[in-house]
Amino acid sequence: MSTKTDTLxxxxxxxxxxxxxxxxxxxxxxxxxxxDTIRLISAKKSEPEFMLEWRLNAYRHWLTLEQSExxxxxxxxxxxxxxxxxxxxxxxxKAKKDGPKSLDEVDPELLRTYEKLGIPLLEREILSGVAVxxxxxxxxxxxxxxxxxxxxxxxxxxxxxxVREHPDLIKKYLGSVVxxxxxxxxxxxxxxxxxxxxxxxxxxxxxPMELSTYFRINAKNTGQFERTLIIADxxxxxxxxxxxxxxxxDENQLHAAVVELIAHDDATIKYSTVQNWYxxxxxxxxxxxxxxxxRGKCLGKNSKISWTQVETGSAIxxxxxxxxxxxxxxxxxxxxxxxTNNYQQADTGTKMIHIGKxxxxxxxxxxxxxxxxQNSYRGMVKIxxxxxxxxxxxxxxxxxxxxxxxxxxxxxxEVKNSTAQVEHEATTxxxxxxxxxxxxxxxLSSEDAVSMIVNGFCKxxxxxxxxxxxxxxxxxxxxxxxxxxG
Amino acid sequence: MLEIKNLHASVEGNQILRGIDLxxxxxxxxxxxxxxxxxxxxxxxxxxxxxxxxxxxxxxxYEGKDxxxxxxxxxxxxxxxxxxxxxxxxxxxxxTYFLRAALNAIRKxxxxxELDAMDFLKVVREKMKLLDMDETLMNRPVNEGFSGGEKxxxxxxxxxxxxxxxxxxxxxxxxxxxxxxxxxSDGINRLRSPERTIVLVTHYQRLLSYVVPDFVHVLADxxxxxxxxxxxxxxxxxxxxxxLEESADSLKSGVSVP
Numbered sequence: 001m002s003t004k005t006d007t008l009x010x011x012x013x014x015x016x017x018x019x020x021x022x023x024x025x026x027x028x029x030x031x032x033x034x035x036d037t038i039r040l041i042s043a044k045k046s047e048p049e050f051m052l053e054w055r056l057n058a059y060r061h062w063l064t065l066e067q068s069e070x071x072x073x074x075x076x077x078x079x080x081x082x083x084x085x086x087x088x089x090x091x092x093x094k095a096k097k098d099g100p101k102s103l104d105e106v107d108p109e110l111l112r113t114y115e116k117l118g119i120p121l122l123e124r125e126i127l128s129g130v131a132v133x134x135x136x137x138x139x140x141x142x143x144x145x146x147x148x149x150x151x152x153x154x155x156x157x158x159x160x161x162x163v164r165e166h167p168d169l170i171k172k173y174l175g176s177v178v179x180x181x182x183x184x185x186x187x188x189x190x191x192x193x194x195x196x197x198x199x200x201x202x203x204x205x206x207x208p209m210e211l212s213t214y215f216r217i218n219a220k221n222t223g224q225f226e227r228t229l230i231i232a233d234x235x236x237x238x239x240x241x242x243x244x245x246x247x248x249x250d251e252n253q254l255h256a257a258v259v260e261l262i263a264h265d266d267a268t269i270k271y272s273t274v275q276n277w278y279x280x281x282x283x284x285x286x287x288x289x290x291x292x293x294x295r296g297k298c299l300g301k302n303s304k305i306s307w308t309q310v311e312t313g314s315a316i317x318x319x320x321x322x323x324x325x326x327x328x329x330x331x332x333x334x335x336x337x338x339x340t341n342n343y344q345q346a347d348t349g350t351k352m353i354h355i356g357k358x359x360x361x362x363x364x365x366x367x368x369x370x371x372x373x374q375n376s377y378r379g380m381v382k383i384x385x386x387x388x389x390x391x392x393x394x395x396x397x398x399x400x401x402x403x404x405x406x407x408x409x410x411x412x413x414e415v416k417n418s419t420a421q422v423e424h425e426a427t428t429x430x431x432x433x434x435x436x437x438x439x440x441x442x443x444l445s446s447e448d449a450v451s452m453i454v455n456g457f458c459k460x461x462x463x464x465x466x467x468x469x470x471x472x473x474x475x476x477x478x479x480x481x482x483x484x485x486g
Numbered sequence: 487m488l489e490i491k492n493l494h495a496s497v498e499g500n501q502i503l504r505g506i507d508l509x510x511x512x513x514x515x516x517x518x519x520x521x522x523x524x525x526x527x528x529x530x531x532x533x534x535x536x537x538x539x540x541x542x543x544x545x546x547x548y549e550g551k552d553x554x555x556x557x558x559x560x561x562x563x564x565x566x567x568x569x570x571x572x573x574x575x576x577x578x579x580x581x582t583y584f585l586r587a588a589l590n591a592i593r594k595x596x597x598x599x600e601l602d603a604m605d606f607l608k609v610v611r612e613k614m615k616l617l618d619m620d621e622t623l624m625n626r627p628v629n630e631g632f633s634g635g636e637k638x639x640x641x642x643x644x645x646x647x648x649x650x651x652x653x654x655x656x657x658x659x660x661x662x663x664x665x666x667x668x669x670x671s672d673g674i675n676r677l678r679s680p681e682r683t684i685v686l687v688t689h690y691q692r693l694l695s696y697v698v699p700d701f702v703h704v705l706a707d708x709x710x711x712x713x714x715x716x717x718x719x720x721x722x723x724x725x726x727x728x729x730l731e732e733s734a735d736s737l738k739s740g741v742s743v744p
Contacts, residue, residue, distance in 0.1 A: 429577070433537070438574045441534050442588035442644065443562035443595070452587065456578020456627070 032085045035059065038191055041090045045160045045194075048167055058180035058190030071184045075347035076376040076408055077316045079289065087254060089192045089225070149209075153202040156211055159227050162198035169200060173231055177260040177297045177324070185256040185318075186293040189225045193258070196226035201236035201267075210466055212241045228259040232267035234300065239270040241469055253278075255314075257292045265300030265327065270308070272465050273321075274473055276480075277313035284343025284372075287315025294321040295351075298330030298359075306333040307350065308464040310473040312480040315344060320378065322351035325359035325387075332361040335461040337473070339480055340373025340405070349379035349410075354387035354420070363394040366458050369405035370481060376408040383420040390420045399457050400430040401450065401481070451478045487512045487549060487683050488533075488652060494543035495532055502528045504708035505544070512651075513680040517694055517719060518687045520705035521727040526687045527571060529705070530656040533685075534568035535561050548652065562588075563595035565651030569641035569658050576628040581640070582610070584628045585647055592648060613646040617673045634661035642673045653677070654685045659693035671696030691723040704730050 030037075038059055042052040065071070066084070149156050155166060163170050180190035197213045213228070232238055255277065261269050271294075280287025290313075296305035307321035323332030334350035352361035367375040381392045398407035409426055431453055439449035455462070455474055462470045493506040502525045510516050520526050532539050533546065535558030546553040553561060576584065589609075590600040601609065614621065617639055629637050638658055645653050655674070659667055674697050678684065686699060694702070694716065702718040703710045704727075711730050712718065722730070 432574070434574050435576055437536055437558065438570070438576070439584075439588075440558040441562055441568050441570075442584070442648065443559050443591040444588055445559055445591075448587065448591070452579050452584070453576060456576070456580075459578060 031088045033059075033087070033089060033192065037089055041192060041194060044090065045163070047160075047163055050167070050171060051163050054174070054180075055191050058187050059192075061181055062184070062187035062191055065184050065187055072318075075318050075378070076374065076410075077318060077345040077347050079316055079345075082254060082289070084188075090194055149207070152205050152208070154205060154207055155198065155200040157198055159193070159196040159198050159229065162229070166198070166200070169231065170198075170229070173229060173260070173262055175260075177262060177295045178258050178293050183293060185291045186258050189227060189256045189258045189293070193225040193227040196228045196257070197230075198228070199230040199238065199240065201230075201232045201238045203233045204235045205233075206236065207238040210239050210241055212243070224253070224255045224257070226257045228257070229262075230260070230269055230271070231262045232264060232269045232303075234264045235266045236264075237268045239272070239466060241272045241274070241466065243274045243276070243469075243472075253287075254289045255291065257294075259292070259294040259321075261296030261305055263296065263298050263300060263303035263305050263327075263330075266302045267300060268304045268306075269296060270306045271296070271321070272469060273307075273309040273311070274465075274469060274476065275309065275311045275313050275317075276476055278315075279313050279342065279344050279480075280315040282342050282371075284315070287344070288313065290314035290317045290319060292317075292319040294319065295324065296322070296332070297324045298327050298332060298356075300330070301327040301356070302329045303327050304331040304333070306331075306335070306464070308335040308461065309337070309348075310458075310461070310465070310476065311336070311338040311346060311348060312476050314346070317344075317346040317348050319348045320350055322353070323361065324353045324355065325361065325390075326355045327359075328356040329358045329360075330356055331359070333464075334361075334363045334365070334379075335464045336365045337368070337458045337461045337477070338366070338375055338377075339368040339477060340370070340375045341480055342371040342373065344371075345374045347376040347378055349377045351380040351382065352392060354381075354383045354390040354392070356387060358389040358391075359387055360390070361392045363392070363396070364460055365394075365396040366461055367396070367398045367407050368401070368454060368457070368477075368481075369398065369407050370401040372404050374406045374408070376410060378410040378412075380412040380414070381422055381424075382412075382414045383417050383422065385416045387417050388419050390417065392420075392422045394422075394424045396424075396426045397457070398426075398428040399454065400428065447478075450481055454478075454481060488553075488685075489547040490544070491546070492544035493529075493532070493541065493546060495528060495539050495541045497528065497539055501542075502539075502708055503532075506705075506708070506710060508703065508710060510652075510683055510685065512683055513678075514701065515678065515684045515686065515697065515699045517699040517702045518685060518705055519689070519691075519702060519719065519722060522689065524705040525708045526689075526705055527656055530568060530654050530685075530687050533561075533654055534558060534566065559591070562650075563592050567645050567648060567650030567653045569638075569645060569653065569655040571657040571660065573629045573632075573637045573641055575630045575632075577630055579628050580625055581628050582606075582624045585610070585644060588644070589647055609647060613643060616646050616676055617643045618669050619643050635663065635666040638662055639666065639670055639673075642670050642677075646673065646677055649682075651681065652683045652685070654687065656687045657689065658686070659688055659690065667693065668696065691719045694719045706730055 035056060038055050042055060178186050180187045199211060201207055230240060261271060263269050277288035277290055298305055305323050309321060311317055321334060325332050332352050336348065338346045338348050340346045349365060350363055363379055365377045367377055369375040377396045379394060381394065383390045394411065396409055400407055407428055411424055413422055415422060431450060435453065436446050436449045440446060454477055462473055465473055488510040490506050490508040493503050495503040506529060518526055528539065541554055586606045593600055619639065623636060629640060632640060638661065641658065658670060662670060671693065686693065686697060698716055702714055702716060704712040704722065
């Protein structure tokens, strides 16, 4: 009964459970990045000319950024320089010529992988009514529930397919929210993105089920550059969930995705993420660099975009799901739980750009730091001159476990309209030894104590997740924190 | 039920307990009194298993088992309960949720079925009457925004729900106004039973007018300097602790070797 320290320390150290590698023959292109790589990717995907042009333009822009060393350095994260020539930019499970037409044609080994991840496609299709678009390395493996959605006019397919079959929509919306000039990683993604999900909800349609994508990085040295585009036409409604895992690798893998959302008049898009990329080992070796640009545009009046994210994985997270509130009375929301343990680093937050009148935004950010984890919230609320009557409420709370971790908050406010109301609240708290002892004296273990306190801390965000994923997120947090106390 | 033998303990190198001997039988109520700094709370914390104390000598047997070798949560599951002097606030965790998890951890240990939300509610409603608890307190986070009196009442309420075999009440009367003291005392009295042992740790005699102990022990400078019946508490109230501290001093000078 003498050692007082370390009690708050041991609960973090449980092994990554999703660290298996699937043995599948892959169709790779050689590592390295040049115009030929891009032409090869485009050719492999039988893309129309306009797509190749767009990619090449993005690549040329990225080159200028790279030469001027414009890789962003302002984030509160630290990592050695990335060698962009050593990355494999395309890796696909080798399959029958034209890709699977139905689940029966999907490589059974691949399906077993998804089963290990807890998302058996077949079962999901039958039991849960969730339509899953699974992205394995770089191509979309199977899209379930297509027909049922098709009857309502909903398009839910892989990005590659959308490029071939709905080029007009792609031409109109691709890059309209995140142009390839936006930032270094968005430019890189635009040049080399290999697949992702595409979703279009027609006017007045309420999507009858949760749409879901499951991303997984399998192949070694592979960057995953997926691209998601969701368009909600007038008066439509859609809820979308993405989940991510990756096998354990010693080296770091780059994941630079772009997500664009467009909401027209009276449309609602709810986008939820449960991110559990491999975070690296206890010494900070390996893990995913998750450098992602996510942005939604509330284009129409009374539209609404809501981001909910639970980020427990990745060695480094650099991610700011944002909303451009262009339409009058549009609403932007950001609910986030970000957990950093061991040597994980996260710099995450949001941007709310108020352009239209009476636009409203809510930001609720919950950061949890354990081990040597460094957790930064970075958020911008920008109220333009045109945004009369705009309102924002931001709340950003940090919870510390132990004394070697850190929590940082970087709020930026820019208000150009005097009728705007902006509120910001922030708290920092620590799970204390006395709290843990209180639980233990009532018969509960240290692990139960931490898990109950952490879940209580995150309740406000979990509430925003679809039911079954809220349960999943709770479990994930428990697992990610196991060993950090007790 | 509880046997403390020659217990010596220190905190950060300071000797606090200097040889406590105490035997407590099932169904008895013992009061441990003493001036500030005499080691009362230290004794309560050591029995509950709080970290930061170093036991340098002696042992504690609980139902014949080595209590000090058990983890705090094991002690709790075996029926040891500590009502805290300063109950901590736990944001985000509701009182109901917390207490149900605790009760189920204990029930599981005893080989009983865990209670679901409905069954638990029945148990809780009944016990709430005992302590005259406001139902809204149940849905609030544990102790958050509770007044001093509400916190203390909540401790005894938890005791009522968890039904311990050995309850140690650390300064449960401090911070209570006279009405709250009466309610809390009534609650404690109703929890007295032949199977339950209660140890009251208190500075003042006033709680003991309501919860009448079978035995009173006076702790001074880390030792029990006097034991007696309930009358001892009244004697102390009249004469003050100085009277006994002198005897503690003489006891100390008697054994200390320069």
